Amino acid sequence: MSDSPNKPLRVEDSDELHRVIAEHDRVLVDCYTKGCTLCQAIEPVVGNVARATDATVVMVNPGNDLSLVEEYTIRSVPTLLLFEHGNLVGRMADGFQGTDAVVEFVDRTGK
Template identity: 25%
Template sequence: MKSSFNKIIDSQTPVLVDFFADWCGPCKMLAPILKQVKEELGDAVKIIKIDVDRNQPLAAKYQVRGVPTMLLFKSGKQVWRQSGVLQKNEIINIINSN
């Protein structure tokens, strides 16, 4: 997972990573919001979901202590981070400003 993750985030296209867990209520609320973000922005952003229970080393590397936690990467560098649920327009504004 680690090498493919690094390939994915090392992109000119912004990559929004959603660290989530199946048992997390707010994560379930965020999923349809991220779907709307992807529908609106299309190829201008990549959105990937990382299950913290299945990818503990990756979650530890990025010090994800609560879910949902979103990280935005551009060219392999983390440019933004937020825990909790945000609304579609907030997420779109953050992606567009980075």
């Protein structure tokens, strides 16, 4: 499926996340935690990215499913993971990034 929603999807656990990754060609995953101010600040950015790119944007709190922390080596939040056809092709874990930087990351990574 290549149609991507124009706003981020929220998933609760690894099963839901894996299902979305399998169903969409390009998926940007925003790993966040509750109470993280940088995570709150980047939330509107990933909303903009969902509208500006063909990627499906997904938000997941790895604290709800700790297997995600190990599976994707999440050491800080926010961490953005980019998947193409089910494969992890990029990672951005540099703290807050603006819309332009994240759109550029999605557009240049994996193509």
